[in-house]
Amino acid sequence: MPEVHAAQSPNLNAAQTAGPSTARNAGRLLGLDGMRAVAVTAVLAFHLLPGVLPGGFLGVDLFFVISGFLITTLLLREHARSGRIDLVDFWRRRARRLLPAIGLLVVVTASAALAIGGDALHKLGWQVLGTATFSYNWLAIADGNSYFDSTSPELLRNLWSLAVEEQFYLAWPLVLLALLVVRRRWVRVALVAAAAAASAVAMGLLVDPADPTRVYFGTDTHSFGLTIGIIVALLMGGWPDAVGRWPRAVRPLLMPAASVAIMGIVAAFVWLDGDALFAYRGGLVAVSLLTALVLAAAVAPGSALGRALEWAPFRWIGTRSYGLYLWHWPVYVLLLDALPTWQGAEFMWQLAALSLAITVVAAELSYRFVEQPVRRLGFRATLSAYRRAWDAPRSRIAAAAITAVVAAAGTATVVAIALDPGTSSAQSQIARGQAALDDTASSGPRGGDAQRDDGSEAGAGEAGAGSTSPVDRADSAALPSGDQITAIGDSVMLAVVPQLQAQFPGIRVDAVVSRQMRQAPELLQQEKDAGTLRDTIVVGLGTNGSIGMDTLEQVREIAGPERRIVLVNVQAPRGWTPEVNAALSEFAQRYRNVELANWRDAIAPRLDLLARDQIHAGGDAAGAVYASALRDALQRLALLPPVLDRHDYWLGDLPQ
Structure with missing residues (x-):
């Protein structure tokens, strides 16, 4: 002052x-x-x-x-x-x-x-x-x-x-x-x-x-x-x-x-x-x-x-x-x-x-x-x-x-x-998202680690929720279900939790207000050490500051080659937004198992759906756009042909 x-x-x-x-x-x-x-x-x-x-x-x-x-x-x-x-x-x-x-x-x-x-x-x-x-x-x-x-x-x-x-x-x-x-x-x-x-x-x-x-x-x-x-x-x-x-x-x-x-x-x-x-x-x-x-x-x-x-x-x-x-x-x-x-x-x-x-x-x-x-x-x-x-x-x-x-x-x-409204328009949506997470936690294991339809536990050691083993090739073309997805994010993701849960039942969401991308490696490592890191990882961070390629490389290293990563880009009236989005796009193009969910372009024609801060979803319609952008990214990943090893190409075992 x-x-x-x-x-x-x-x-x-x-x-x-x-x-x-x-x-x-x-x-x-x-x-x-x-x-x-x-x-x-x-x-x-x-x-x-x-x-x-x-x-x-x-x-x-x-x-x-x-x-x-x-x-x-x-x-x-x-x-x-x-x-x-x-x-x-x-x-x-x-x-x-x-x-x-x-x-x-x-x-x-x-x-x-x-x-x-x-x-x-x-x-x-x-x-x-x-x-x-x-x-x-x-x-x-x-x-x-x-x-x-x-x-x-x-x-x-x-x-x-x-x-x-x-x-x-x-x-x-x-x-x-x-x-x-x-x-x-x-x-x-x-x-x-x-x-x-x-x-x-x-x-x-x-x-x-x-x-x-x-x-x-x-x-x-x-x-x-x-x-x-x-x-x-x-x-x-x-x-x-x-x-x-x-x-x-x-x-x-x-x-x-x-x-x-x-x-x-x-x-x-x-x-x-x-x-x-x-x-x-x-x-x-x-x-x-x-x-x-x-x-x-x-x-x-x-x-x-x-x-x-x-x-x-x-x-x-x-x-x-x-x-x-x-x-x-x-x-x-x-x-x-x-x-x-x-x-x-x-x-x-x-x-x-x-x-x-x-x-x-x-x-x-x-x-x-x-x-x-x-x-x-x-x-x-x-x-x-x-x-x-x-x-x-x-x-x-x-x-x-x-x-x-x-x-x-x-x-x-x-x-x-x-006439104080009590909460801002963005905070109202964030509160709804937090309530949805709290309801999920109180109704069963955190993030949807519930019993599958076949009666098996979708926890650590399985090929689904908590598995650390590669995704089965026969299932690689299918869109992952919610119990195969771990999502970490900031307040933007927190505001759309109800729509994510509706689109991907059983999704495991960990979203907190003001979270930075630099916190992602530690969070993912904790999940991996606990055996709860799922086969598909969604990272929705970058709203609150710049990011570095070294941080994204750490995320990919922790995920390992057996997991797929979706990076959600940023819609925010902030000076660092173009730089953040460019970094996320470049990183997604660099690796085969990394895809970009283009939230920024998906919501651009409908900014009226956002809260007054033009960052967070202002209602269910904006949340549906977010979930749809994520689904499109997951679909692009699922459509990629599986990676073949030398035996799939008949190398090393050619007939005499």
């Missing part, structure tokens, strides 16, 4: 706002706006162009480091100047900066959600509660929401990071007061460094590879960026205001280290996926440390990097980064609901451009007419000006119009919360 800009205000005392080792320019910290601009641009690219910048989510970690540094610098300067920290004044300034923009965002987007209807209203009540109480991240964790779940894109999901920062604003000044009792600066730095290390270690230990939301949202596990920024402020707090008087060990390393750090951050933006386990076991920490190096170099007196980051476009974006961050995600979600036919990958850039245009306009209007007036005048003075407007005939109409708009938006927000 973009840091507050109190230190950027030209009418603040320079001694209060400039860090100990920063260039003073009308009370501004040079370079910070440029760093904010880079961070918010990365986040916007990550959300508005899914898959184009896989590591764009790391922009949030840049903001965390900037926040920790800037807030600590302000507090240290105030303490050095007056010998005290006015906590009430600090919290009041934070409220002036944050609350007006948030309030405007909530009522406007909730009103728009009410007008559009549908999934945008999903769980709006607890989202507003989390926003109002600065606890969005913890409420999301308690509710079991996944940051990486595309089935229910909450309207205000991006405010999780704002909640983390707001909790920091509330707690850190109190902790700093206690820390200032410690006279030695190195001890202070060591204590904060220990807290940063504890947070980073906790993230690495507690991360769930299937869904890292808990450690990503948690203030305890994702506060190392803030503490690293604090360390920079504590270290620089005793350094002079002339870079030539800085410690000799620091001066020659400053710009080279910053240059390497910039390259590292850019590389992370491009290559570090949010679903990579490394991101939570060192990756995010590394990016935070690199950001600290860039930050130190940027705010150094006379820094060339700081001057470069003062480029006018950077400054414009940086000063409005808070509004840009607030608005971009709700605008995008609302457009997804309002324009369902634009959710295909071919419309990704158009949708992103429209979202960005609306975001920029909304952020600018909020900045000029809401954020700046309240920040400049304060809540009381702003309210007094509003009351005076009613007394002047010329401004009375404007005051009445503002009152009417605010009242209407507030009422619409309450109604929108009341």
Whole structure:
């Protein structure tokens, strides 16, 4: 979440706002706006162009480091100047900066959600509660929401990071007061460094590879960026205001280290996926440390990097980064609901451009007419000006119009919360699929391992369900029955379980929300070790991220030459979809016992059958299309002639 800009205000005392080792320019910290601009641009690219910048989510970690540094610098300067920290004044300034923009965002987007209807209203009540109480991240964790779940894109999901920062604003000044009792600066730095290390270690230990939301949202596990920024402020707090008087060990390393750090951050933006386990076991920490190096170099007196980051476009974006961050995600979600036919990958850039245009306009209007007036005048003075407007005939109409708009938006927000549908359209279908799996499990052996018509058990060791022996050649031309199929998938497969069970009675389905293709080898190996892996394997993964050929090769190696594999391709408005589908198609063409179920092309003429996210089935008709695409793939496999060995070709046994 973009840091507050109190230190950027030209009418603040320079001694209060400039860090100990920063260039003073009308009370501004040079370079910070440029760093904010880079961070918010990365986040916007990550959300508005899914898959184009896989590591764009790391922009949030840049903001965390900037926040920790800037807030600590302000507090240290105030303490050095007056010998005290006015906590009430600090919290009041934070409220002036944050609350007006948030309030405007909530009522406007909730009103728009009410007008559009549908999934945008999903769980709006607890989202507003989390926003109002600065606890969005913890409420999301308690509710079991996944940051990486595309089935229910909450309207205000991006405010999780704002909640983390707001909790920091509330707690850190109190902790700093206690820390200032410690006279030695190195001890202070060591204590904060220990807290940063504890947070980073906790993230690495507690991360769930299937869904890292808990450690990503948690203030305890994702506060190392803030503490690293604090360390920079504590270290620089005793350094002079002339870079030539800085410690000799620091001066020659400053710009080279910053240059390497910039390259590292850019590389992370491009290559570090949010679903990579490394991101939570060192990756995010590394990016935070690199950001600290860039930050130190940027705010150094006379820094060339700081001057470069003062480029006018950077400054414009940086000063409005808070509004840009607030608005971009709700605008995008609302457009997804309002324009369902634009959710295909071919419309990704158009949708992103429209979202960005609306975001920029909304952020600018909020900045000029809401954020700046309240920040400049304060809540009381702003309210007094509003009351005076009613007394002047010329401004009375404007005051009445503002009152009417605010009242209407507030009422619409309450109604929108009341009309929460409970579940999104995609989640409703997923719940049906899960219920179907639960019914199957409760009525007999898991996945349809029931008695066959001839009375034999379709379990391990048979030529049917759990066999590890080759398929009998006499039966190879027949379409496999359900009790010969193991299917693993993500939420897309889970949403069509009833149709799969109807088309292939006895099919064994293992589907989970947010599952990645990289989990397929482990899942299949577990089934194989248990003796329950069947002769035909269906893999419906790829919706939630990119895939690698090495993963597919592992799947085929585990399956072995005796089993057949069907890969289901992807229909999703995500940047990685074409790459995923191309990889699946290439792999299916490479091997004789691998076939492609073309779900993407099968559903393309009937996207209206999908849920509003344009990913999951919206009803039985879409599920039937999915099952039919799978049946066609199985039929193509069944029609292949059997593989003949040398004896079938009369080689080696020719008559004399």
